[in-house]
Amino acid sequence: MSDVRKCPTCSGKAKYSEKNGEITYSAIEDEEAFKKIVQLKKALANFTEKIKTLEAEVETLRQGQSA
């Protein structure tokens, strides 16, 4: 079970663990940030795809008007 506490050095979210009296904090914000970046990249890829589709539609309309 992970014990999430405030990191004493960067005051960010960190997993607190104590083993043989030794306390360690491992940052979890990096993992969360990485997941967010992956999500943003996916969203951006979808968005780019939509823009391309719209551009193609606009181009088709333009050609239809000039003809």
Ligand SMILES: [Zn+2]
């Ligand atoms: Zn920290």
